[in-house]
Amino acid sequence: MQRGGGRRGMLRRGWGGKFKECGYRMTVPRKAIMDVLGDSDKHLSAEDIYLTVHRSYPNVGLTTVYRTLELLTDMGMIVKFDFGDGRARYELAEGPDKKHHHHLICRRCKRIIEYTEFIDEEMDFLNRAEKGLSEKYKFDIKGHVIHFYGICDKCRYK
Amino acid sequence: MQRGGGRRGMLRRGWGGKFKECGYRMTVPRKAIMDVLGDSDKHLSAEDIYLTVHRSYPNVGLTTVYRTLELLTDMGMIVKFDFGDGRARYELAEGPDKKHHHHLICRRCKRIIEYTEFIDEEMDFLNRAEKGLSEKYKFDIKGHVIHFYGICDKCRYK
DNA sequence: GTGTCTGCAAAGTCTTTGCACCATA
DNA sequence: TATGGTGCAAAGACTTTGCAGACAC
Numbered sequence: 139m140q141r142g143g144g145r146r147g148m149l150r151r152g153w154g155g156k157f158k159e160c161g162y163r164m165t166v167p168r169k170a171i172m173d174v175l176g177d178s179d180k181h182l183s184a185e186d187i188y189l190t191v192h193r194s195y196p197n198v199g200l201t202t203v204y205r206t207l208e209l210l211t212d213m214g215m216i217v218k219f220d221f222g223d224g225r226a227r228y229e230l231a232e233g234p235d236k237k238h239h240h241h242l243i244c245r246r247c248k249r250i251i252e253y254t255e256f257i258d259e260e261m262d263f264l265n266r267a268e269k270g271l272s273e274k275y276k277f278d279i280k281g282h283v284i285h286f287y288g289i290c291d292k293c294r295y296k
Numbered sequence: 297m298q299r300g301g302g303r304r305g306m307l308r309r310g311w312g313g314k315f316k317e318c319g320y321r322m323t324v325p326r327k328a329i330m331d332v333l334g335d336s337d338k339h340l341s342a343e344d345i346y347l348t349v350h351r352s353y354p355n356v357g358l359t360t361v362y363r364t365l366e367l368l369t370d371m372g373m374i375v376k377f378d379f380g381d382g383r384a385r386y387e388l389a390e391g392p393d394k395k396h397h398h399h400l401i402c403r404r405c406k407r408i409i410e411y412t413e414f415i416d417e418e419m420d421f422l423n424r425a426e427k428g429l430s431e432k433y434k435f436d437i438k439g440h441v442i443h444f445y446g447i448c449d450k451c452r453y454k
Numbered sequence: 455g456t457g458t459c460t461g462c463a464a465a466g467t468c469t470t471t472g473c474a475c476c477a478t479a
Numbered sequence: 480t481a482t483g484g485t486g487c488a489a490a491g492a493c494t495t496t497g498c499a500g501a502c503a504c
Contacts (some may be wrong), residue, residue, distance in 0.1 A: 280445055
């Protein structure tokens with residue numbers, strides 16, 4: 139759980155509305171899953187979410203978690219990542235509650251660090267690259283992922 | 297298969313040497329798998345490689361393909377990617393035969409386009425980001441991945 | 455009330471592991 | 480000949496699918 143629920147609460151309240159706009163029903167399992175995503179700063183796997191939801195709602199199944207995650211991903215409300223450890227991970231999409239950021243991934247312990255620095259420098263490069271690539275390859279670019287791989291300090295000194 | 301086998305041939309000859317230096321044995325299946333990787337410009341899955349090798353060497357099993365790919369990845373001779381389609385893909389590591397590049401990935405048809413443009417602009421940004429991130433997060437950065445996601449021209453107009 | 459959602463179990467994919475036999479150095 | 484490598488079959492891990500019952504609207 140995390141402090142400062144104000145902004146997240148606002149965000150979560152927004153989710154239900156968008157859900158209904160899309161013709162989906164707001165159910166107890168879906169609400170629970172969205173709460174877990176909204177309350178976490180981590181990169182959760184389906185099982186992480188399942189286990190957390192399970193504490194409050196033991197009846198909710200892993201299948202429903204997968205199905206809800208797919209729905210939210212398709213709606214663009216969350217983003218699915220693969221950091222190379224064999225399971226998909228999910229986090230809130232960029233928005234009022236989530237700054238544009240990228241990831242440092244430790245190859246040894248698989249720890250993931252989010253960073254939001256250097257976004258200005260990045261923008262400069264990305265804007266030029268996206269424009270040029272769109273034209274040259276007739277590609278309609280919708281998004282990008284930047285991952286840095288390496289060894290974190292905890293792993294380096296042990 | 298591809299034209300201009302000269303450079304690739306040189307590269308492949310190099311593989312065996314490095315293999316032996318590391319104490320590994322050069323075997324028929326390993327040679328066949330490395331040939332397929334060296335002859336292809338695509339992002340091959342384990343099964344792609346298995347099927348190609350299988351045409352010439354029907355006895356080579358998928359297990360050996362996986363084991364060889366893991367070996368080559370650990371040695372840094374090939375790179376393992378995940379483009380989000382549920383299977384790992386492999387390509388030659390950057391080197392005399394492979395320019396530094398990144399990927400455009402079509403979200404609809406999963407086509408992957410390699411590009412080598414904008415590397416100078418990228419370097420500028422990367423150098424600054426890597427330096428800053430290394431210091432701030434005490435992270436020893438070894439590499440990076442940049443993926444652009446979008447819709448390719450073939451998918452857009454159909 | 456009706457069409458969507460759900461949990462369970464089973465199936466599906468990709469990948470890894472165990473083990474006896476084989477081949478390289 | 481002594482390891483290390485291989486194929487096969489089986490197991491493992493994550494994810495998806497089928498279906499009857501449950502629930503939101």
